[in-house]
Amino acid sequence: MLIDTDLTGLPVLVVGPPGLTTSVVRRHERAGAVVTLASGPGDVTQEVCNRVRLAVLVGPAAGWASVRDALAGRCPVVDAPVPAAPRGRVVLVGAGPGGLDLLTLAGVRALAEADVVLTDRLAEVGDVARLAPGAEVVDVGKRPGHHAVPQGEIERIMVERARAGLTVVRLKGGDPYVFGRGGEEVEAAVEAGLPVTVVPGISSAVGVPGSAGIPVTHRGVSHVVTVVSGHVPLEEEQAQALVALGGTVVVLMGMHNLVPLTTALARAGLAADTPAAVVERGFTPDQRSIVGTLTTLPDLAVRGGASSPSVIVVGEVVRRSAVWARRVGADADGIAMDGVA
Structure with missing residues (x-):
């Protein structure tokens, strides 16, 4: 259970037998408290009592009369039950x-x-x-x-x-x-x-293109989006199925296979001038986009030194990135349009 109150800097005394106080100490430390742990009545000295602002008595410690007497009038005292046996x-x-x-x-x-x-x-x-x-x-x-x-x-x-x-x-x-x-x-x-x-x-499959102004679906442009792992090149049948389905293709983890991926789509019948983009290092200060076409993108990516992590987007929705670049008061955010606008 979390402690929702901000206890930053508050001196807290946790009193209880060894093995029973761990979770209580952790909860208070995570709330920002400065915790002192006392395993027995002898640890609750006058010096300790003078500096704490809250005391938590765990399990059997609630019945330690000498501890209550030492803390009386100095700070609030809270009783905490013995924690249930931990279950991971x-x-x-x-x-x-x-x-x-x-x-x-x-x-x-x-x-x-x-x-x-x-x-x-x-x-x-x-x-x-x-x-x-x-x-x-x-x-x-x-x-x-x-x-x-x-x-x-x-x-x-x-x-x-x-x-x-x-x-x-x-x-x-x-x-x-x-x-x-x-x-x-x-x-x-x-x-x-x-x-x-x-x-x-x-998912970066949606968030990263969106950060570059590329909506993976767009009314009248694409009502289908397919997310593909780029770990291995597309099989011929897979490429043909993607082209037949239409819409947007988003490839994750595919930079090392960018050439075979785009080649497979071209061989399957996807038009050579289909807009395509690489959005590199999404949501970091170094984010940039390289935009071209199905056939020009691999060379542009090499010339631009693009690397992982990057998201590859293929489809007419890439043209929407031109809208992003033309926002009032905004720069081009590193988007190279390469004639696709």
Whole structure:
């Protein structure tokens, strides 16, 4: 349970036998209190009593008469029941496409309650330690082609910590269920008999194009959007199906396969002059967009030095980025139109 009152800087005394006070201390520290811990009546000295402004007596400590007498008239005294036996749980939190402002309130709350946070390189929400005070933060970050911590090991750590009675938050970029392997992690928690919940996040598939003024759907332009993983090139049948479906194609994690991806779509019959864009490093100060056509985009991306993380958008909706660039009082936000406006 969270303490919603801001206790920043408040000197708090927590009194109770060893092993019973951990969660109470954590809750108060996360609310900003400066906590002094007393494991027995002998620890509640006159010096301690003089400096505290709130005392919390946990479990059996509520019956320690000498402690109550020492605190009488000095500060409010609150009795806290013995915490229930801890039961671990797993919470998957979508961090959104970048920046604390795009993390949901539910995500912020989950982090505040976390004992352990497993985070990756795309979960860029700033100071995780500040959002999850007192929690163990484990970097399990992955880069394209390099998984420092294999997925199986991530799931092992997650289950192990939760089985020890801890609240484990798996913080993931974007949304856990959009190419985030969230389904596998939920499965691992369920198979281990652990409670698990999922806090959705804004997917980069929608958020990043939108930040560059590209709506993935637009009335009269596209009523279909398909999100594709770019880890591997498109099979011929897949490319043909995408072209036949029409609308917008959004590719995540596809920069290293940009040439084969666009080539496959062209061979499947998508017009060479179909607008296409790369939106790089979305929602960071270095965000920029490179806009061209299906056939010119790969060369433009190479010349521009574009790299991951980037979102690739193919379809007529890319022309909407010209509207974004023409906003009153706004600059072009780094958008190179390459004749597509």
